[in-house]
Amino acid sequence: MKKYRLLVVLGLIALISLPPLDPYFDQFMSAQLLGQVPLLIGLGALLSIGFKGYKLQTSMALAWVVLSFGGVLFWMVPRSLDLAVDSNLIDGLMHLTLVVCGIGLGLSLPAIGPIGQIAAGIYAVAMWSSMGLILRFSQAQICARFTLDQQQSAGLAMLWAGSGLLLVHLLVSITLLVRTGPRTPAKPTHG
Secondary structure (H helix, E strand, O other), X not given: OOHHHHHHHHHHHHHHHOOOHHHHHHHOHHHHHHHXXXXXXXXXXXXXXXXXXXXXXXXXXXXXXXXXXXXXXXXXXXHHHHHHHHOHHHHHHHHHHXXXXXXXXXXXXXXXXXXXXXXXXXXXXXXXXHHHHHHHHOOOOOOOOOOHHHHHHHHHHHHHHHHHHHHHHHHHHHHHHHHHOOOOOOOOOOO
């Protein structure tokens, strides 16, 4: 990655993670889950371009995918969001974790091939949509720092975004499968 691009990406991470934007994201559950979290992951994935010569083996790439999804899922849990809103230290750790998860996904997804990428996309859409369902239809306040109305509107927004992600994922999956073409099995050698 060229130096100026690296500085732009790092500047955007700082802009999203520091005042005045960070307190704005912390005020609204929808802004945090649909704005800050995906932006930090995406910027982390952009940072992974800087590791262009670094190639992961498939087993290590799969481990990074699992670790990254686990890290993202942890910060989508309402109690984790409460901790991040209550403490600047935890909030900073959340930002760092999400950027590292983005770097991990940026490095690992190309290494796992099209079928692995499709499976990871299905899991991401399912994870996102199930969290949206929980937030939207829960009759009790799950998050202490956000109101029930904020929680339910964030859940509804996540469901709409999940539908959009599903459509994008289907288009990308079809493109990946068409691009790779049919594979012919290797002929066994007898000797």
